[in-house]
Amino acid sequence: MKNVFLGMMLLFITLSTQAQEEKNKNAKYTIDVNGNCEQCQHRIQKAAFSVKGVKMASWSIETHKLDVTLNEEKNSINEVKKAIAKVGHDTEGVKATQEDYDNLHGCCKYDREETAK
Amino acid sequence: MNKQITLLLLVLICVFNSYSQDTLQVVKVISKNKGLQKSSKITTNTTLVTSKELLKAACCNLAESFETNPSIDVNYSDALTGTKQIKMLGLTSPYLMIAEENIPSVRGASQAYGMSFTPGTWVESIQITKGAGSVVNGYESISGQINTELIKPINNIPFFLNTYGSTDSRFELNTHFNTTISDKWSSGLFVHGNTRIAKNDMNNDGFLDNPLAKQINILNRYQYYNADKGWVSFINFRYMNDKKQTGELDFDPNRDKETTNFWGSEINTERFDVSSKIGYVFKDMPYQSIGFQNAFDSHNQESYFGLNFYNIKQSSFYSNLIFNSIINNTMNKFSAGLNFTYDKYQEFVNVSDYSRIDNSIGAFFEYTFDNASNFSFIAGGRIDNHNRLGTFITPRLHLRYNPWEKGVLRASVGRGKRSANIFAENQPLFASSRSFDILDTNGKIYGLDPEIAWNYGLSFSQGLSLFGKKADIGFDFYKTNFKNQVVVDLYTAPAILGTHQVLFYNLNGKSYANSLQVDFNLEIIKHFDLRTAYKYYDIQTDYISGQSERPLQARHRFFGNLGFETHIKEKGKQWKFDFTYNWMGEQKLPETASNPEIDRLPVYSPSYSLMNAQITRTFSSTFEMYIGGENIGNYKQEKAILGSENPFGSTFDASIVYAPVFGQMYYAGLRFKIK
Numbered sequence: 020m021k022n023v024f025l026g027m028m029l030l031f032i033t034l035s036t037q038a039q040e041e042k043n044k045n046a047k048y049t050i051d052v053n054g055n056c057e058q059c060q061h062r063i064q065k066a067a068f069s070v071k072g073v074k075m076a077s078w079s080i081e082t083h084k085l086d087v088t089l090n091e092e093k094n095s096i097n098e099v100k101k102a103i104a105k106v107g108h109d110t111e112g113v114k115a116t117q118e119d120y121d122n123l124h125g126c127c128k129y130d131r132e133e134t135a136k
Numbered sequence: 137m138n139k140q141i142t143l144l145l146l147v148l149i150c151v152f153n154s155y156s157q158d159t160l161q162v163v164k165v166i167s168k169n170k171g172l173q174k175s176s177k178i179t180t181n182t183t184l185v186t187s188k189e190l191l192k193a194a195c196c197n198l199a200e201s202f203e204t205n206p207s208i209d210v211n212y213s214d215a216l217t218g219t220k221q222i223k224m225l226g227l228t229s230p231y232l233m234i235a236e237e238n239i240p241s242v243r244g245a246s247q248a249y250g251m252s253f254t255p256g257t258w259v260e261s262i263q264i265t266k267g268a269g270s271v272v273n274g275y276e277s278i279s280g281q282i283n284t285e286l287i288k289p290i291n292n293i294p295f296f297l298n299t300y301g302s303t304d305s306r307f308e309l310n311t312h313f314n315t316t317i318s319d320k321w322s323s324g325l326f327v328h329g330n331t332r333i334a335k336n337d338m339n340n341d342g343f344l345d346n347p348l349a350k351q352i353n354i355l356n357r358y359q360y361y362n363a364d365k366g367w368v369s370f371i372n373f374r375y376m377n378d379k380k381q382t383g384e385l386d387f388d389p390n391r392d393k394e395t396t397n398f399w400g401s402e403i404n405t406e407r408f409d410v411s412s413k414i415g416y417v418f419k420d421m422p423y424q425s426i427g428f429q430n431a432f433d434s435h436n437q438e439s440y441f442g443l444n445f446y447n448i449k450q451s452s453f454y455s456n457l458i459f460n461s462i463i464n465n466t467m468n469k470f471s472a473g474l475n476f477t478y479d480k481y482q483e484f485v486n487v488s489d490y491s492r493i494d495n496s497i498g499a500f501f502e503y504t505f506d507n508a509s510n511f512s513f514i515a516g517g518r519i520d521n522h523n524r525l526g527t528f529i530t531p532r533l534h535l536r537y538n539p540w541e542k543g544v545l546r547a548s549v550g551r552g553k554r555s556a557n558i559f560a561e562n563q564p565l566f567a568s569s570r571s572f573d574i575l576d577t578n579g580k581i582y583g584l585d586p587e588i589a590w591n592y593g594l595s596f597s598q599g600l601s602l603f604g605k606k607a608d609i610g611f612d613f614y615k616t617n618f619k620n621q622v623v624v625d626l627y628t629a630p631a632i633l634g635t636h637q638v639l640f641y642n643l644n645g646k647s648y649a650n651s652l653q654v655d656f657n658l659e660i661i662k663h664f665d666l667r668t669a670y671k672y673y674d675i676q677t678d679y680i681s682g683q684s685e686r687p688l689q690a691r692h693r694f695f696g697n698l699g700f701e702t703h704i705k706e707k708g709k710q711w712k713f714d715f716t717y718n719w720m721g722e723q724k725l726p727e728t729a730s731n732p733e734i735d736r737l738p739v740y741s742p743s744y745s746l747m748n749a750q751i752t753r754t755f756s757s758t759f760e761m762y763i764g765g766e767n768i769g770n771y772k773q774e775k776a777i778l779g780s781e782n783p784f785g786s787t788f789d790a791s792i793v794y795a796p797v798f799g800q801m802y803y804a805g806l807r808f809k810i811k
Contacts, residue, residue, distance in 0.1 A: 045420040045421055047420065061508060061509040064508050065509075071464075073465055074421075074423070074462060074464070074465045074466060075462075075465065075466045076465070076466075088420070088421070
């Protein structure tokens with residue numbers, strides 16, 4: 020019984036100290052991702068989460084910005100961009116192929132001109 | 137062994153205190169227009185009751201804040217104390233987990249009157265969860281969980297004043313003061329007082345319809361908030377003193393206590409609480425936090441009901457340590473932690489001493505999956521060791537699926553286990569000539585075994601557009617299946633004619649509670665809303681005398697609420713109107729067939745309906761007044777007290793109450809704020 024508590028205690032301490040030392044495990048990025056609606060939101064977030072090391076991903080319908088928290092020991096932000104482009108959404112830096120864009124649902128076909136910058 | 141565990145825990149507490157921590161799941165309070173909010177994105181079947189909704193009822197305390205809400209049924213517990221009992225899924229409040237800011241609050245000794253010890257104005261919001269609920273706060277909840285959030289000093293107004301008066305001669309005064317001590321500390325002082333000064337006997341039976349009362353209730357809380365470092369904390373100090381006197385009009389406690397001159401009762405309760413919460417959110421990891429809560433309270437009730445004396449003092453310590461984080465990403469969250477509970481009861485029923493010490497220690501783990509769009513589930517489990525309940529596992533599961541737009545399908549299953557505090561929970565029965573007979577002797581709680589039940593739930597709701605109006609329809613079906621229950625038997629005829637009894641025994645056979653609720657809500661025009669619900673309850677228990685439905689439980693209920701408000705004009709001027717209708721089907725009544733004819737009640741009570749209404753006039757954003765009426769149709773239970781002519785005789789019973797005793801009541805009040 021006692022050992023269980025001690026074990027739990029140790030676990031807490033280990034977890035908290037680890038988290039505070041290695042910063043790059045929680046690298047934060049905000050990137051522009053093109054999209055329109057709630058469906059896009061689900062698709063973008065799903066794609067981001069499919070990349071190993073992505074802990075948090077949240078895309079805003081209003082601002083078209085994606086907030087990502089990433090463990091950089093596992094992957095770089097570029098991998099996240101690639102994964103999102105693969106499902107049809109342009110990101111700053113990595114663009115979706117025409118084919119992937121065409122596969123998007125009608126309401127998700129965002130205006131591609133915008134991404135030129 | 138227990139001592140060692142306690143010691144070890146104390147050490148842990150000290151270590152952690154000087155170390156770090158968080159408040160638990162931080163409840164986001166959205167101050168939207170809606171009084172009742174049900175999100176289609178959350179996994180559990182939870183309704184959020186906002187402060188706006190709470191203003192719709194006369195609402196003097198927590199027990200009275202559910203009148204405009206179909207999920208919870210408000211009943212009238214006894215003719216003497218007038219305390220309102222609540223039910224959910226057809227089960228009384230002991231089967232619910234009632235928590236205040238995630239610390240279990242109404243439990244044990246406070247079960248009968250506890251909800252009337254939280255003033256309504258202190259409440260910021262209430263979350264009502266149907267079904268099993270989370271494992272984080274404990275194993276006791278069976279049919280649901282009610283969590284109350286109190287107002288937070290940090291974002292509340294500096295001064296609030298509320299006065300209230302009603303035709304049943306009840307008066308209330310609430311004042312809140314909030315100040316900012318530094319950029320991180322703020323503090324609030326809430327003072328509540330209520331009193332009933334005049335004796336009312338509208339049905340001329342010689343007994344008070346509601347008790348003379350006096351309550352003083354003070355809460356002082358300190359809030360610490362440091363967003364940069366991720367620290368949050370609360371420290372609360374609270375004192376409450378509540379005195380009630382009831383019985384015959386001519387009863388004078390100084391003269392008639394412990395005599396048979398006149399029948400009377402006094403219930404005096406004093407409470408003292410200290411609680412603390414400390415939470416830490418990890419830097420750069422908003423999804424990871426650690427929280428630590430501690431609460432100590434002392435509850436002391438001294439009371440007598442005629443010649444029945446009942447005293448209970450409960451000293452409790454509760455501690456909860458919780459760690460929240462993710463597995464890989466925020467689609468996979470978990471909470472893990474430990475609970476510790478210690479309860480020392482000093483309980484005396486007349487000359488019998490039922491004093492005892494209960495303690496339990498447990499560990500929990502709860503995993504939440506959410507695909508961030510249409511599917512989520514929460515799977516939780518806990519293992520506890522309790523000195524009377526033994527070592528046991530409590531599994532609970534909740535699922536949510538959105539099959540299409542605005543449609544939500546939910547399912548839940550879970551187990552609950554608890555020890556029934558038979559005297560505290562059935563206090564109204566002391567106000568009768570009944571003898572309390574416990575038929576079992578081998579169990580560890582008053583000779584009885586723990587109660588164990590499984591709860592299963594299925595619900596579906598759909599948002600609609602009806603002739604261009606916003607509407608929604610919902611179906612909730614819940615089943616509670618008791619493996620064991622402490623049966624409170626008011627049906628079995630007494631062995632000796634002319635005596636009365638209440639029997640307590642372990643369930644032998646089946647006991648279940650099925651409930652079906654159908655909701656329909658419609659926004660008729662902007663700011664004009666209709667809420668309706670039909671509820672069906674089938675609650676059956678195997679008694680010694682055979683299977684029967686539970687007493688004082690309507691099989692059918694109907695609820696309707698209309699709310700209208702005008703547009704807010706310059707300086708915040710506004711009118712608000714609210715009307716609630718409740719219809720209660722017939723309820724089976726306890727056995728009275730062995731009484732002489734004049735003291736008999738029918739097997740079933742008549743069905744009846746109740747209407748409440750309120751008008752609020754907001755003169756400016758700082759001042760408003762309200763008037764309202766309860767039970768406008770003036771429905772009264774015909775015979776509230778059996779044997780009232782001879783209260784020390786064998787047929788006396790003030791516990792059979794199926795409808796209001798007082799009749800119509802009107803009230804008025806005002807609210808003043810300094811912003």
